[in-house]
Amino acid sequence: MPAYLHPGVYIEEIPSGVKPIEGVGTSTAVFVGLCAKGPVAKPTLIHKWEEYQTTYGGIEAQEENSTSHLMGYAVAGFFRNGGGRCYVVRVLAESSGAAALGYMGHPDDATNALRITAVNPGNWGSELMVSVEQQTGDPRQYTIKVGTKGEDGLLEPTEEFVDLSWDDTTPRYAPTAINGVSELIGLEVVERDGLTLPDAYFQGCILSGDLTEVGLSLPDSDEERVLHLSFDGVVEEAFTVPLDPSYPNLKALADSITYRVRMLSLPDGSTVSPTALSDFYCIVVPPSQDGPKLALVSGSRTGGSAVAVGESEAAEQLRLFGVDAEFETFTGTETQAMRLTAESTELVEGENGTEGIPSDYEAVFSELTHYPDINIICLPGNSLPAAPTPPSNSRQKIESAIAHAEQMKNRVVLVDLPKTHQLQDQRAVTALNLPTSSYAVTYYPWLRVTNPYYDSEENPTAAPSVLVSPSGHVAGMWANIDGTRNVWKAPAGVETQLSGLESLEYAVGNADQDFLNPLGVNCLRTIPNFGRVIWGTRTLSTKAEPEWRYIPVRRTAAYIEQSIFDGIQWAVFEPNNFQLWQSLRTNIEAFMNGLFRAGAFQGQSALQAYFVRCGLGDTMTQGDIDRGQVIAMVGFAPLKPAEFVILRIQQKVGKD
DSSP states (O other), X not given: OOXXXXXXXXXXXXXXXXXXXXXXXXXXXXXXXXXXXXXXXXXXXXXXXXXXXXXXOSOOOOOTTOOHHHHHHHHHHHHHTTOOOEEEEEOBOTXXXXXXXXXXXXXXXXXXXXXXXXXXOSGGGGGEEEEEEEOTTXXXXXXXXXXXXXXXXXEEEEEEEEEEESOTTSTTBHHHHHTTTOSSEEEEEEEOTTOOOOOTTSOSOEEEEEOSSSSXXXXXXXXXXXXXXXXXXTEEEEEEEOOSSOOSSHHHHHHHHHHHHHTOBOTTSOBOOHHHHTTOEEEEEEEETTEEEEEEEOOOOSTXXXXXXXXXXXXXXXXXXXXXXXXXXXXXXSOOEEEOSOOSTTOOOOOOOOBOOHHXXXXXXXXXXXXXXXXEEEEEEEEXXXXXXXXXXXXXXXXXXXXXXXXXXXXXXXXXXXXXXXXXXHHHHHTTOOOOOTTEEEEESOEEEEOTTOBTTTBTTSOSEEEEOSHHHHHHHHHHHHXXXXXXXXXXXXXXXXXXXXEESSOOOHHHHHHHGGGTEEEEEEETTTEEEEEOOBOTTTTTOGGGOBHHHHHHHHHHXXXXXXHTGGGTTSOOSHHHHHHHHHHHHHHHHHHHHTTOBOSSSHHHHEXXXXXXXXXXXXXXXXXXXXXXXXXEOBOOOOOOOOOOOOOOOOOO
């Protein structure tokens, strides 16, 4: 309480007791399934199609035994038909989708190397190129550029990280500076033993030849093998390779070559300039399909940097050849770029992966419980198969999604039916064994859309159009109607003209809808003068729970429940007395009256449209209060869609 210590006028602000309840959103969708790229099992919020293209790869070409293209079409259909925001969750089987890999090392660190990976799985990573350059003026810092190969075969960088260090005690330590920041790659510290790769951040000429075995085996001979080398046109010298098995493996031989070359002297006996040979090294490249390689790197960063191997017997034996060999070379004025692809049997190229199993989807739905703003669930690529097919992975995933929606009570699952499965009679629908949940909705038939990969000249063998599931387009129209007419308006009728499609897989007429509508299958139809529209607004509980037969009734109830739930959190731990009950009634009634005035309920008066009750002897007993419970009851008269508009005409009989 304020203290009144001197005579005067005191102003106090007294709370009114009214805490407005704000309506929650109703049009946020989540798309769960297989994508071309992007974070795995992590819901990511996007607001436009371009964000999906950047993060998840857009629309893929249709591939056999893959459904990843359906995700792209579904998200595109969502935004094309009025959707404004959605989450995307990429689901992969645990054993699939390994990212493309590459390595880089440092000549001063014989223990560790950095493994470079595409930031997430997918064969998109195989198209990445990475360049590592030592920075001018400070050899301890370097720059990493990441991008794709241009038409000229050179790197076209889209990301650049400067002032990087190999020292993990500095703020610009490469993994710290790149991981979580780059949208393309990540770095991981690994043991260098067995991964002695070309130190990518040096520029120089690399000449390498394949060896058939990891261990070096020279033929029996009393003769020494002589290896001739020249560097930068400054020194040309030869040294011997003894036959004594002093080199049990290639790494020992590489280390010996490095040491011997660095100890070379000029012909006049003077010491070789440190800038000429001190950075030279010989290393072992992990085996490719033809075996491991030895690589000679000058280490020089001058414009004339080069390493030439003389055509000696030793060079031939070691399979190290001269400059005429078909090996990639770099000069000091060029950027060495290494492509993130498989270079040994220990690495794999990126793969898009295979569809996750039901347990992967269950883990995703468990994570989605932490996202209360989701209202619509779509599972592109998963559809209900027709009986008597045994329950498939798709059915289990759909059932998991419905169970999740029933648990959350604020979202609805759009269930896709199988494509090329025409529903010609009631038996065909019964054979699908549709779920009977009011949190599940289905639409028929599939949509035919333009294939962006078809070109009459460049790609004439591709199909001009493809079939896609309707859930994405319908989810977008739901969001559209929510924004223009509110959630209690049925998302169906002549104003739901679907965009982004060429035609419907099957034509649905009145006779077809006569048996589909009572079974809860909403039809997509072509209506003259209006185009292709949604012509049904039922949930799959049409017969099991008639009170939740209509989509707008289910979604309006979810809207009210979630809005009130969020709006009365302040009441927790308040004294459970008359003042609290009155405040709850006042706040909830204000919210419900706003909906009534907006036309959300039946009835000509608020008394006919809704009620709010909360009090001792009405909704609670003393026992409830003793248990710390405050109970409020809210009822509303939902609007039912005018599904059957009946026009009765009577002839007027004239009278004299």
